[in-house]
Amino acid sequence: MKTIIEKREFIREVDVDKKNDFLFELLHNNERLMARFEEFVKDYDPLASTTKRKLNPLAFEDELIETYEAFKEGLSELDFTEVTPRYKHLQQSETSTESKTKADIAQFEAKEFYGAWQSDFLYEISSGYIYQALAMVYGMMAAAIEAEITDPEHFLGKSANKFFISLLTEDLQSLITNYFEVGETDPKDVLTITDITLNFVKKHNIGIINHYLPFFENVVTSPELADSIITKLKDNVVPVIVIPELTDLLTSRTGKVAEWRSAMESIFPENYKMTLKLLNYYYNHAPEEFDHMAMNAFKRYSLEIEDFIENKIKQGSPLYCQLWLAKASESKSFSDYSEARKYITKEESINFAKEQEDIDFKLQILTNEKAWDEILIMAKSKQSANLLHKLLPIIVEYHPDDCYQILKNNIVHLFRHQRHREGYVKLAQYLKFGQTILENNKQMEDLIAHYQDLSQKLPALKDELKNYGL
Structure with missing residues (x-):
């Protein structure tokens, strides 16, 4: 059986005379069908092709499912393992690299593939079938998320799926902006589409619905509609953590701040964007809780939220100190460390130093704290044999x-x-090093003399001791 897309394409290609002949044969012996056709002609609006036709739930669902299956199959058949130029303007120039040229070719061919599908939903739009176009984009988006696309060299970027998702996101946003004006979509249609969409994504991947956010942004304009959709999400047991931005949108539009806050707190701090939004709420409306929540977020994201919290926290607060220590750890800057050191204890400072991987930065802090015992412990470690030239002179x-x-x-x-x-080279280096840092030390002088005696029977050792002036 042909898909909706194949049927549409076939009908579009048949010339008008053939369509007329077929329609006559179909109608003239079927009074019931003829009556429906007469009714259609009577009610036909010549402007219908430029205005949005009514939602047909069954057609919407069929379009969504069939487009998903067909587009996914098409994506799965794409193979960018080997790409060769088919167009003159994509052939390699003297100044371009081979990999760059191949990426250009792959992306051109991917867009060419996408363009064939794009023309279908643009045709639906031009015919006034806006909801069908929406169903097509929805289906294509789901397919782009789930399809396995062969692109081992990453010519389409880090993710071939994201390449197509990006194209679809742009077209979906354009479709919503131009044909779903804010507040003009029938709430019943919104709920119907929500039901169909939920039933679809539950069979595939609930997270797909996040990519349909532009639709909800434009059509959900009343608290009542937002509440109704939230109820549907709860009835379908959709976890908030899976749809954070949609939950944020819907709970915000209910006007119930407590409900929004509760929803955001339930996923804090797992979603970065929602974390910043919730922290901003605390800063403006519940400042007594801001530092505590910001600290929890900082433990999760560290310097990723530096720009957001830096001017919102109190100087000298625990979070302020943690921020500057994190900056110091990142930059290996003693001045960054010094800002935190104004407010932390010596013990905290030493513990911070012990966590640092950069040996020079670690020693700079430990030396500043006069933590000689800690440096001695480091020097005694077997792992520090190659660092003694840095450690021992300090202590x-x-x-x-x-x-x-x-x-x-x-x-x-x-x-x-x-x-x-x-x-022997290393041994001579150690002896010379000891002679330098333990000047006039009787034990060290005796140790050097001992190996000088041994070297009389070991020419190679004797040579190396001589090379180091011993």
């Missing part, structure tokens, strides 16, 4: 014996396990 004044022991342990380990030229 040698306060822990000379420990510094000597750390160096000795590393030197002994090298001599036991790396008896080769490269190991």
Whole structure:
């Protein structure tokens, strides 16, 4: 059986004389059908092709389902694994890269494919079948979200699906703006479309309805209609977290602030956009709760919400400190850290330093806090063997014996396990380093002398000690 789209295309291609002959054969022996045709002619409005025809629920549902299935099948058959120029203006120029050219070709062909479908719903619009056009775009949008499109090289961008979703979003917005004027759509039609849409997305993916938001933005203009749609969503057990923006829109238009707030709090802080909206509400209408809620949001989004909260929080507050510490961690800036340090304890500062991966920034903070014991703990770690040149000079004044022991342990380990030229180079470096930072230290001098004696039987070690002036 042909789909609605195929039927429409076939009928459109048949010439007028053939259509007239067929219509006569169909009607002249069928009085009931003839009566319906006469009624149609009598009521026919020549302006109907430029005005919106009435909603036909069955036709809308059929169009939605059949367009979804056909468009999804078409998308699934697309394959951008190999693309070659079919048009002269897309052939590679001397200045373009091969990958750029292939991306241009793929995107051109994708738009060409989409354009064939676009012409169908534009034809429906020109004929006054606005609701049918809406059903087509709805079906295409659902298909674009769910279809598996072959584009391994990402010629259409990070997501081939998003490429088509973007095209459809633009056309849907244009359709809604031009043909669904604010407040002029019959609420009964809105509810009917909502029912059909919900039944459809429940069988596929509830989240699809988020892409139909422009429709609801234009047609839901009364608290009563908003309430009715909310009831339908609840009856269909649609979770708020799945439709955050639609929930925001509908609850806002009920005029019931408490209901809107409750809905937004139920998904806080999972949705970024709604999180900022709720925080803005707290800042303006419930300032006593703002810092607490903003802190929870900051734990989730960190510096993503920096611009929003920076001028809304109190200087010196816990959130203020967390913000500046996060900025410092990101920038490795001691000045950013210093702003937070004005309001936090030494213990908090040391704990922050211990969390930092950048060794120079970490040491800068620990040195500022005179946290010599913490630096010593770092130096004793086996993982810090290659960092001793940074760690020991900072603490040698306060822990000379420990510094000597750390160096000795590393030197002994090298001599036991790396008896080769490269190991001797490292050993000589350690000895020279110890001589420098532990100047006039008897233990260090004895250790150097010990390896000088050993080097008499080890020419390679002797060479390396000599290279480092030992």
